[in-house]
Amino acid sequence: MDFTLDAEQVALRDAVRGLLGKSYESSETRRAVTKQDPGWDEKTWAQLAEMGALGLPFAEADGGMGAGPVEVSIVAEEIGRVIAPEPYVEAVVLAGGLIAAAGTDEQRAEILGALSEGTLVPVFAHNEPGQRYSEAGAGVTATKSGDAWTLTGVKEPVIGGARADLLIVSAAVDGGTGLFLVKPDAEGLTRDGYATFEGGRAARIGLNATPATPLGEAGDQSGVIAKVIAEAQIAYGHESLGAMQSALEQTTEYLKTRKQFGVPLSTFQALTFRAADMYVELELARSVVTWATLVLLDGGDAQEAASRAKLQVSKAGRHIGKEAIQLHGGIGMTAEYSVGHFTSRLTAIDHTLGDGRHHLALLVERLDDHGVIEPLP
Amino acid sequence: MRLQLSDEDVAFREEMREFFTTKVSKEIRDTVAARHELTKEQIVEAQQALNAGGIAVPNWPVEWGGKDWTPLQRHIWHEEMQLANVPIPLAFNAGMVGPVIAAFGSQELKERFLPKTANLDIWWSQGFSEPDSGSDLASLRTTAVKEGDEYVVNGQKTWTTLGQYGDWIFNLVRTDPEAKKQAGISFLLIDMTTPGVTVRPIELIDGGFEVNEVFFDNVRVPAENLVGEENKGWDYAKFLLGNERVGVAPVGATKRSLSAAKDYAKTAGPGGTSLLDDPLYASQIADLENELLALELTALRVVAHSTDGKPHPASSVLKLRGTELQQAVTELYVDMGGPASLASGAGPESDLADWNKVSTPYYLNFRKASIYGGSNEIQRTIIAGTILGLRG
Numbered sequence A: 001m002d003f004t005l006d007a008e009q010v011a012l013r014d015a016v017r018g019l020l021g022k023s024y025e026s027s028e029t030r031r032a033v034t035k036q037d038p039g040w041d042e043k044t045w046a047q048l049a050e051m052g053a054l055g056l057p058f059a060e061a062d063g064g065m066g067a068g069p070v071e072v073s074i075v076a077e078e079i080g081r082v083i084a085p086e087p088y089v090e091a092v093v094l095a096g097g098l099i100a101a102a103g104t105d106e107q108r109a110e111i112l113g114a115l116s117e118g119t120l121v122p123v124f125a126h127n128e129p130g131q132r133y134s135e136a137g138a139g140v141t142a143t144k145s146g147d148a149w150t151l152t153g154v155k156e157p158v159i160g161g162a163r164a165d166l167l168i169v170s171a172a173v174d175g176g177t178g179l180f181l182v183k184p185d186a187e188g189l190t191r192d193g194y195a196t197f198e199g200g201r202a203a204r205i206g207l208n209a210t211p212a213t214p215l216g217e218a219g220d221q222s223g224v225i226a227k228v229i230a231e232a233q234i235a236y237g238h239e240s241l242g243a244m245q246s247a248l249e250q251t252t253e254y255l256k257t258r259k260q261f262g263v264p265l266s267t268f269q270a271l272t273f274r275a276a277d278m279y280v281e282l283e284l285a286r287s288v289v290t291w292a293t294l295v296l297l298d299g300g301d302a303q304e305a306a307s308r309a310k311l312q313v314s315k316a317g318r319h320i321g322k323e324a325i326q327l328h329g330g331i332g333m334t335a336e337y338s339v340g341h342f343t344s345r346l347t348a349i350d351h352t353l354g355d356g357r358h359h360l361a362l363l364v365e366r367l368d369d370h371g372v373i374e375p376l377p
Numbered sequence B: 001m002r003l004q005l006s007d008e009d010v011a012f013r014e015e016m017r018e019f020f021t022t023k024v025s026k027e028i029r030d031t032v033a034a035r036h037e038l039t040k041e042q043i044v045e046a047q048q049a050l051n052a053g054g055i056a057v058p059n060w061p062v063e064w065g066g067k068d069w070t071p072l073q074r075h076i077w078h079e080e081m082q083l084a085n086v087p088i089p090l091a092f093n094a095g096m097v098g099p100v101i102a103a104f105g106s107q108e109l110k111e112r113f114l115p116k117t118a119n120l121d122i123w124w125s126q127g128f129s130e131p132d133s134g135s136d137l138a139s140l141r142t143t144a145v146k147e148g149d150e151y152v153v154n155g156q157k158t159w160t161t162l163g164q165y166g167d168w169i170f171n172l173v174r175t176d177p178e179a180k181k182q183a184g185i186s187f188l189l190i191d192m193t194t195p196g197v198t199v200r201p202i203e204l205i206d207g208g209f210e211v212n213e214v215f216f217d218n219v220r221v222p223a224e225n226l227v228g229e230e231n232k233g234w235d236y237a238k239f240l241l242g243n244e245r246v247g248v249a250p251v252g253a254t255k256r257s258l259s260a261a262k263d264y265a266k267t268a269g270p271g272g273t274s275l276l277d278d279p280l281y282a283s284q285i286a287d288l289e290n291e292l293l294a295l296e297l298t299a300l301r302v303v304a305h306s307t308d309g310k311p312h313p314a315s316s317v318l319k320l321r322g323t324e325l326q327q328a329v330t331e332l333y334v335d336m337g338g339p340a341s342l343a344s345g346a347g348p349e350s351d352l353a354d355w356n357k358v359s360t361p362y363y364l365n366f367r368k369a370s371i372y373g374g375s376n377e378i379q380r381t382i383i384a385g386t387i388l389g390l391r392g
């Protein structure tokens, strides 16, 4: 049992932190980037690729780095620390993860190689209007005629969907949910992109008899989808940890410098205790999320671990996000100051791939599986 | 003890209900119900409709358009207005500067300003807070120096809500820099078109522009625009802030939006199923309803006991819990939307419901409610100090 990073992992963290710290020096630089499409910085993306960060989880044979969930978690957390708008979890962990898990040899080599090099951004088009956090993706239907497949239906909101070079679309097939590759310029496809409240981008993707290629075997891929979603949920947990850490640091700094009634706010115990509670929430979330990553590393029950991580992060993120604004007072409400952006991003992550309540419900279903929870294998 | 309203109050409630649902345009009420932003014109139109019916400023002296209503009737007026999705009269006019001018202003100021203030012919902004003076308002530094029959004003105000629409701004300014904090402050009315006044918008985290910075650079203000006596401004500000004990908790609006949430919930589950069948949602909504009931009853107890005109000490309870519940309901909307609540910027081609698109900006925007108008920490300080006798 060891919860610390080794020297190589520390080096990775420092390198990514250095790069992102330069790209997103202040909230102003981030705002300038998120104001324009595609909502993130292509140069930073290319630099992440150069550093090897985009290929971390993929096999070397597929053009990746052959690293694991711990390395991914390090990058995700650094993304969160500066709430970099680059779609790391979306493109690498989620879309890349699906390709790695379900793709044929050629699909893997072709797509993951380009993703690792930063030249191709894939995203997973899975959300559907009116379906909340359903894993089925059944609102899009797949039809086969001869050897050719077509898809019809609507996906929304698709995070990063307007800029993506490749869409992985979930769709109803005989016996479950299949995965398909769709080119954004394919026939019958419409995409309407828009900005999301936290500076991100999403899109409505309409499919009308749109040609598609099965990702891997044509047929039910729901097992793969569930596993990769769990990996992304845990990576989002790390991104949230980074954001929570920064929000807390910024808040404690503010309490030390902001003066009211002739004294720094930090002289009011009512406020310092609340900062202390934020820290408590952060540390507890850190423990569960880190544990979940280690469960992934061990090949344990990823879905259960992901639900536990998501639940803890949902609660901690809401608590820390709200308190960060409140303890700042008016300045915390402004777009020119970054603390509100952390809260916005935490809110967005919370409502992506299941919020706390959703995961609590999943855990309720499992209550009877165990007498005690035993975190160590 | 008795729970029923008197026949008179029941009739009064009917009368209000009838008025609000017929005399204010449906378009405005629908905009409020959909939680969309009202235009300046709509806010003016709504208040003028109330004023035409003689019920825009019931809290003012009768001479100036007020009503001799009991606190309970004022409460009913306020609640029914919110339940009918009618925007409440602009607080800066109706709740703040109007009552101060009516109570402390010269006859000349009253005649000049009160009718236009009631009718929203003048849009007032509130210039109290400054960058370094928020919770500690009395530390404010904007100065007004008397030169002949003018004051020369220099300094900066901030967080001025809807200052972009403002015709006039009522300010707390320092007129005696030698005096102790609270003692040297005056209450000054400034025409925002005066040379030297600059308004700069501030973007908030929901992307909206509802607050502003206001700069005063050698702004010359006629001395007759001083309300009451020089250096007595703090007393007037305290009167202003303590004035609105009816309506500090937006119970009616929160009740209405919780009930709308319940309606949306009926089809917001996966595949159009009801989220009310989900025990986590059902129990949260039931719990919120109960909290709101407790709040409303507390508001009624406050109202029932404030006939002597003194603020009930529990008004801090109303502000504190009222804003918490208001915020909790905005959060419920975001949760009910799930991933759809990401779609804040979606256009007309989107397949997602309109309430999904507005829910997260609304949630983020309402983090303000526990900050402005005396933050919730300041309310707790009042409860601990004034009510419980605990000095921190």
Ligand SMILES: Cc1cc2nc3c(=O)[nH]c(=O)nc-3n(C[C@H](O)[C@H](O)[C@H](O)COP(=O)(O)OP(=O)(O)OC[C@H]3O[C@@H](n4cnc5c(N)ncnc54)[C@H](O)[C@@H]3O)c2cc1C
Pocket: A258, A260, A261, A265, A268, A270, A271, A326, A327, A328, A329, A330, A331, A333, B125, B126, B127, B128, B129, B131, B132, B133, B134, B135, B136, B158, B159, B160, B161, B162, B211, B368, B371, B372, B373, B374, B375, B376, B377, B378, B381
């Ligand atoms: C959206 C919005 C609209 C506003 N509209 C107006 C307006 O129209 N006109 C106007 O004049 N002002 C307006 N305000 C300003 C508002 O009144 C102030 O923001 C508020 O008084 C808090 O001051 P501050 O922002 O300087 O925070 P600070 O006073 O710096 O407070 C920061 C934090 O410390 C806490 N704190 C401060 N002192 C203490 C203490 N002694 N004990 C415990 N905790 C403490 C606060 O509660 C807060 O959590 C508005 C604010 C907002 C956010």
